[in-house]
Structure formats: C-alpha cells, structure tokens
Amino acid sequence: MKSTLHIVLLVLTAFVSIVPPTWARIYIDINAPSISKFKVAVADFHNLGRAHEQPELSRKFADVISHDLDLSGYFSPIDRKAFLEDKDEGITLEAINFKNWSVIGAELLVKGGYTVIGNHVEVVARLFDTYRGKQIMGKRFLGRITSYRWLAHRLSNEIIRMLTGQDSMFLTRLGYVDTTTGHKEIRVSDYDGYNSRAITSDGSIALSPRFSPDGTRILYTSYKDGRPKLYLRDLRSGVCRVLSQRKGLNIGAAWTPDGKGVALTLSIKGNPDIFLIDLNGRILKRLTSNWGIDVSPSFSPDGKKMAFVSNRSGSPQIYVKTLENGHSRRLTFDGNYNTSPSWSRLNRIVYTSMNHGSFDIFTIDPGGGEPRQLTEGAGNNEDPCWSPDGKYIVFSSNRLGRYHLYIMTANGQNQRRISSGKGEQTAPSWGPAIP
Amino acid sequence: MRHKTNLVMMVMALLVACAFVMSSCAKKQVKVSKGAQPAVQQPTAPAGGEGQQPTAAPKKVEAGVTPEYQKAEAERQARLKELAAKQKLLDEIREFENEKIYFDFDKSDLKPEARAVLRKKADWLLKHPEYSVRIEGNCDERGTNEYNLALGQRRADSAKKFLVTLGVDEARISTISYGEERPADPRHNEEAWAKNRRDEFKLIK
Structure with a gap:
C-alpha cells in the first residue's frame, strides 16, 4: 500500500x-x-x-x-x-x-x-x-x-x-421507483440513498424515471390516468405535464444527449417501436420499425448512435443503430435475454442478461467484443445505469431478498447497497450534480 | 327453575310460530330458478299494489281464478323470467371475465387452449353487441420492466387480432399492458409465473 x-x-x-x-x-x-x-x-x-x-x-x-x-x-x-x-x-x-x-x-x-x-x-x-x-x-x-x-x-x-483531478459522484442524485407506500412512486435522493423525497404520490404505478442531462427535469411513465402516459416534471418548480399520451404504450423514455429530444416506445402502429419526440410531444422521427418489440433506447454520448432492445431475432437482444444511415447491428449474442442497455459517457454499454435463470450485469464495447460480467452469484441484478461521469454503475438487486439499489465501479468492484426503506427500490436513473 | 321453564316454553312457542309462518310462506312462493331473487310481489295481492286498502269487501272466489289474479301472475312470471335472464347474463359476464388466457415465457403467440377460449369469447361478443371488451396484457416478474410492458401489449394485441379475425368489430376492443405490475399470484416461483403470464378480459357496456 x-x-x-x-x-x-x-x-x-x-x-x-x-x-x-x-x-x-x-x-x-x-x-x-x-x-x-x-x-x-x-x-x-x-x-x-x-x-x-x-x-x-x-x-x-x-x-x-x-x-x-x-x-x-x-x-x-x-x-x-x-x-x-x-x-x-x-x-x-x-x-x-x-x-x-x-x-x-x-x-x-x-x-x-x-x-x-x-x-x-x-x-x-x-x-x-x-x-x-x-x-x-x-x-x-x-x-x-x-x-x-x-x-x-x-x-x-x-x-x-x-x-x-476530476469531480466525484458525491453531489449527484438518483431517481428511482419505490414501493414503500404500497404503490409504485418515483423518489429522488442523494447519490448515497440519503435525503430521499417523493416526486410522485399518485397512488398508482409510476415507472422508468429519467433525469434530463442537466438534472433539472425528470421523465417517467405513470398509470395515474389509468393507462401508461409519459410525464415530464420540472424538479425545481414541481410543475408536471403530460409529454406523450398516445394510444397504447408511452414508455421507456431516453433523453437525447442535448436534452432537446426524447426517444420512447409507442405502440400506435400496432407494434412497440421507438420514436423520437420533441419536448412538446410532437413526433420528429420514427427510429425503429420492425415486427418485433423495440424498447429501452439509450443514446451514445455524441447522440449519433442508439442502443436499444429488440426481439426481432426471437429473443430480446441489444442492438446498436447508427442514426445517420439507419443501420442496426446486433450487439449481444450470449444467452437469450439481454436487456436494459445504458450507454456511458466513457463509451461503454452496460446491460442485464439472464444467466442460468438469474439476471446479472455485464458491460460490452459498443463496437462489439467480449462481454464482461460484473455481478455473479448474488440474486438478480437488473436496471443498470451509469453515473453521469461513466465511472460507476447503479443497479437494483434482490441479493438480500428484496430489491434495493447498489452501486459499483465500472469494472464491478466495490458493490455497496445504498438504498434503505421498507419497500423495494428499482429502476434507478443517475442525475448530475446541480450547480 | 320456574323462570327457566317459562323461557323454554316461550322459545318453543316462538319456534312453532316461525315454522308456521315459514311454511305458509313457502307454499305461496313458486319455485324460483336457482340464484334468482325471490319474487317481489305476493301472488295473492291484488294488482292494485301494496298498502292499498281493498275498496270493497274481498270478493269470494269459489273456483278458478279472477282476471286480476291471472294478470298478477303473468306479471310475476315475466318478472321472474327477467330476473333469471339477468342472473344468467351476470353469470356469463363473470365467466367471461374470469376466463383468462395464458402464455409461455417471453412469448405473445396464442396457444391452442388460448384460441379455444377466445373463440368462446368471440361468440359471446357477437351475441352481445352492446358490450365492449378491454384486454389487459400481463407478464411474470422476470425480465426487464420496459420489455415486459411491451410484451404485455403484444399479448393483449394478439388476443385482439384473433377476436377481430373471428368477426368482432375492432372498435369494440381496447387493449392495455400492465407489464409485470399486476401479478395474479405474488409468489416467486414457476407456478406463480405461469399464472401471471396472461391476458385478462373486462367487459364494458
């Protein structure tokens, strides 16, 4: 030492x-x-x-x-x-x-x-x-x-x-789904799980929180009106509005890196596909069109590529689409259930994979190559999300029986539980430090 | 001792009285189809309605029945029939809504059993055009939330497409996915998962 x-x-x-x-x-x-x-x-x-x-x-x-x-x-x-x-x-x-x-x-x-x-x-x-x-x-x-x-x-x-020589993650925040009230509500806390506060209290099902790149707003899907609509909430003023309420699904949103657009899954064409909308909810572009399920978009730091999940091959796998030419390439080939991609600022993709009946977290180079396994033999490990600087991963795990949030380094070391509370905590989003 | 004897006698008297009342009631009550509500009108009451005093001294009926009686009886029968029909419809609706269809893990295609159930539902819907149906797609807890929401939508849509091919108007069918959010069985095992990978059907009038 x-x-x-x-x-x-x-x-x-x-x-x-x-x-x-x-x-x-x-x-x-x-x-x-x-x-x-x-x-x-x-x-x-x-x-x-x-x-x-x-x-x-x-x-x-x-x-x-x-x-x-x-x-x-x-x-x-x-x-x-x-x-x-x-x-x-x-x-x-x-x-x-x-x-x-x-x-x-x-x-x-x-x-x-x-x-x-x-x-x-x-x-x-x-x-x-x-x-x-x-x-x-x-x-x-x-x-x-x-x-x-x-x-x-x-x-x-x-x-x-x-x-x-660089800032830490200590002033960043997490948004996540919490079940303490018996419903699924969105909460926001410090990066270490402390100082949590309720963002929603709708007594319904709120899902998939996503911090805007500047950390001032949060997107989520809620069933509070009886069906899954996408909501945008300003964290400072608390003002909330519906961003997308098309027939069927309005789920799994991802911000474009410039914070001006949102990719999400809609089922308006009778099949779950990914669309790009602006912050007024208007459709700018259809990003996938395929007979299968296309969900969970995540953009590369330069915004030129998008990782997403598709079952076009018969099982859910991760694909990378080059937005300029529309070409999609399959990224994962091991196992028959690879989902939840998150693309880091340091250009690595983290995802969860079903591995002998339970879920573990892996990372892979966006250009392909050998996946690297980060969790092993400790319950299910899901919903990975990178810290804004790309050095840490937050994820949910039921290794202690119920789902709680954990963080680890980019190479899977130093796995620590960070959330507490009576309920379960899942689906974390990692937001930047607010200046 | 004496008090007790008195009490016993009183109870017995009460029981006899009850038995008498009940038996007399039972005589008047015509058989009602199972599950239906008991008749609201007493068949012997005049058609004039409840609480109304007979205008004159009651007419003595020697043999046969009066026209009033016949009218009351017809109305009663009609009412009973209506109640029975209503009950039958309620039973059908309950059966319709209770009968779910099930899927394999990570699949949204209809299994033969599911098709059979849907054929029954299509028949019913075609006979009852006043009803719409809401199909709710669900998944087991394994896997990713967002993917399961999409999978649940596909499961609901599979059932919808099949009902449409069987002639049910598309406008009468709505779909929603709850993903893994509404398990029918909250346990974490194969048996529960099999029950949770399902479509549920809600009738709306």
Missing part, C-alpha cells in the same frame, strides 16, 4: 511540470485492471465553536466523508476503533503526530473542524499524507446545519478532485 502511494506520487511529480500551480494532482486510473485502495483515516471533526453546540456533528461529518470515500472505490477507510489519536490532537499540520496514523496503516488522513453560527455551520477539512507528513488539501464550506450531508459531500468531492 505504501509503495502504491509512492508510485502515485511519482506519477504525480511527473505531472507537476504539466500542471504547475496545483502540485497535488494524483492520477488514478480507474480503468486499470485493479486498483489498490488507499488506506484512509477520517478523524472525528473538532467542534471549534462553543462546546455544547451540535456536538453530534463531530461524528456525522466524519461518517459521511468516510462513507463517501468508501463508495468511491479508491479508499479503504480504517475503523475509528483502531485509531491511536490523542483526543486533543489538533487539526493543523503542526499539531498532528503522523506516527500515530502511519502505524495503523493510514496512508491518508482527513481531519476537520466546525463552528456553528445560528442555524448554519462552517466546516473545514484537511487532507494529509501521513508518510510524508504533508498537508495536500484544505477546504472550508458554509451551509445550513440541516444540509450537513451536502457540506460533507462537498468536502469529499474536494478530496477526490485533489487526488484524481
């Missing part, structure tokens, strides 16, 4: 010349076959204000950051029970006894403090390299006490940005 960090630091020194002012850019290649996780210790935050004010934040900030770092897949947080920290050890470079941290194996150390001001809190966090005894990051944020998780996510994001 020690050597890993040193190698990374070596790489980093190589980068110094390219990226002059911010020296601390560590390049972590998440597409490397395997990643050695950094051992990180996140110490309880110090209350820098008056002692009686919000003492529980001390533990909460540390817990959220530690959880974030764990979910990122880059780190292995050390249990605080192993800490040798002197209770009064400060949070500045001079005050820290780095030996106490390096001896328990911590390569990186996060320390921080907070000051409560009315219903707000100011929080500061610092990241240290324990072996070199150096501070590599320091950040301060102010926000409402009730938004402490968001403040902690922002600090975690700064840590990841410092180490990888």
